[in-house]
Amino acid sequence: MGTIVAVIDKKGEDATNAAVTMLKSLSAEIEICKLATSAITRIEKSLKPLENAYMRSPILVGQIVSKTCSNTMAKCVQPKTNLVFEGHVYYENRASFDTFVTKEQNDEKRAAKLIKQADGDFTFIFPTSDHLIAGRDPSGVCPLYYGENAFFAALASERKALWKIGVKETASFPPGHIASVSREGFCFKPIKTLANQPKIKKINLSAAVRMLQALLKKSVYGRVKDLKEVVVAFSGGLDSSIVAWLAKNSNVTVSLIYVSLRKQPETQSAKQAAEALGLPLNIFEYDEKDLERVLQDVLWAIETPDPLAVSIAVPMYWASEKATRLGYEVMLAGQGADELFGGYKRYVECYIRQGIKETQRMIANDILRLHETNIERDQKICNHHGVELRLPFAEYNISRFALDLPLKLKIEPRTLTRKVLLRKTATEMGLPQTIVKKPKKAMQYTTGTTAALKKIAKKKNIPLRNYLREMFQKICEEKEET
Structure with missing residues (x-):
């Protein structure tokens, strides 16, 4: 785990x-x-020696690496390479990746080759004598932002690094792209992306189940094969149960973490699901005061005061915090499954009102924006606590497969049952039917965070949106002064 930055002085x-x-x-x-x-690399054990460094270049890249850095990242933190790399490569041509790291020539071809060939969650930037080359994995699992002003063109793993040098207008780096960055700005080139029209396939349920089962098994195995133990952010629902079940069958010791406000009815359901899976469950419960105590941390970590984002981020904050305290370096989660396989109620509502084409369009749009709406938020929360978040559903081949599925394999036309294919696949994999048939419930409601946030804001006589926005503005102002 860690963060990367890059800057050009215009x-x-x-x-x-x-x-x-x-x-x-x-x-x-x-x-x-x-x-x-492009010519010099300096590596230190703290930032202090770098504060007085004079690198004599208008183009620099920088990196902070934590104790839980991946083997992939460790290769990149070498005195002989000027590359900064954040993330993990799960499957790749070993010789190809080694060449990418060590090759002296910094060109777009080797950057494009890594994005095309490597299965992983990563971002990278390297400097040349007159520009930067940056790239992001095709699913956008590792956060990367960019922006410019009159003085700088810059990139960073978190928006706050850009804000600190006066770059206030920032955007999410497009997944599966490389960018050439110069004093003139950013030039993006698509390499391997999901951003094209879905090609709806004619495929029956049985064939789709076989294909999805193989894709999920490979994705989960790739994300745990370097581990002896792993923890799963667990809700007791279908998505996290599939991830936990497949991890359990991948020769790794699996534990579950469940967090919520106290006295939530779903806690008992999570206990029953864990028992059915045969996996140990760690339950952590909180009250409103606990929620108030972490709000500032959560807002600064996710870099937005949006009420929905905050409601979802709080449980992830608690889960990743506990994962770190329990000694885990990697946490798995089921994020992405709802967008990929039709899990949200709004999809059914759209189907009833506007039909198949509009619902397919809505789902496709959600899949293409998944990195911005959900993944970046959760990754930044976990990075805040020093635990690496791995998301088996947010894998390029699974996303591509899901984009091209007919709607009837996501929403059953007669019964309007959601996640038809995923439920059938879970059944074929041997998951307990109590889990397979369990209705979808949103995390922010099952954990009680939305209700608790509204209650806190109501006590202060202010709408929740205003309460969070004012708190966030105050944090930003305080950070600006430091």
């Missing part, structure tokens, strides 16, 4: 101070710090 002046300022704004636990130009 006036051609040394960018060392800007790069260090960006790194200092990030809250990651530091094991190693790195600054690099």
Whole structure:
């Protein structure tokens, strides 16, 4: 785990101070710090020695690596490479990846080759003498943002690093793209993306089940094969149960973490689901005061005061915090399954009102925006606590497969049952029927966070949206002064 930054000084002046300022704004636990130009790489055990560094270049990349860095990242934190890399590669041509890391020539071809060939969750940036080259995995699982102003063109794993150097207008780096960044700005090139028209396939349920089962098994195995133990963020529902079940059958010791406000009815349901799966469950319950105590941390980590985002982020904050305290370095979760396989109630409502085509369009749009709406939020929360979040459903081949499925395999036309294919696949994999048939319930409601947030805001006589926005603005102002 860690964070990466990159900056170009548009006036051609040394960018060392800007790069260090960006790194200092990030809250990651530091094991190693790195600054690099196209010619020089400096690696230190803290930021302090880099504060007085003078790299003599208007183009720099920087990185903070935590103690839980992946083997993939460890290869990139070498004195001989100026590459900064965040994330993990699960399946790849070993020689191809080693060449990508060590090759002296920094060109777009090797960047494009990694995105095309590697199955993983990653971002990378490397400097040349006159520009930067950056890239992001096809599913956008690792966060990366970019922006520019009159003085800088910059990229970072978190928006706050860009804000700190005065780049206020930021955007999410498009997944599956590479970018060439110069003083003139950003030039993006698609390499391997989901962003094209879905090609709806003619496929029956049995064939789709076989294909999805194989894809899920491969994805989960790839994400645990380097581990002895792993913890799953568990809700007791279908998605996290599938992930836990497949991890259990991948020769790794699996534990579950369940978090919620106290006295929530779904807690008992989660206990029963864990028992049915035959897996140990760690339950952690909280009250409103606990929620109030973490709100500022959550807002700063996810970088938005949006009430829905905050409601979902709080349980993930607690789960990742407990995962770290229990000694886990990697946490799995079922995020993405609802968008991919038709899990939300709004899809059924759209189907009833507007028909198949409009519902397919809505689902496709949600899949293409999944990195922005859900994944980036959860990744930043987990990175805040130093635990690596791996998401088996958010894998390119699974997403591509889901995009091209006919709607009838997601929503049953007669009964309007959601996630038809995923439920049938879970049955074929041997999951208990009590889990397979369980209705979808949103995390922010089952954990009680939405109701608790509204209650806190009501006590202060202010609408929840205003309460969170004012708190976020105050945090930003305080951080700006430090």
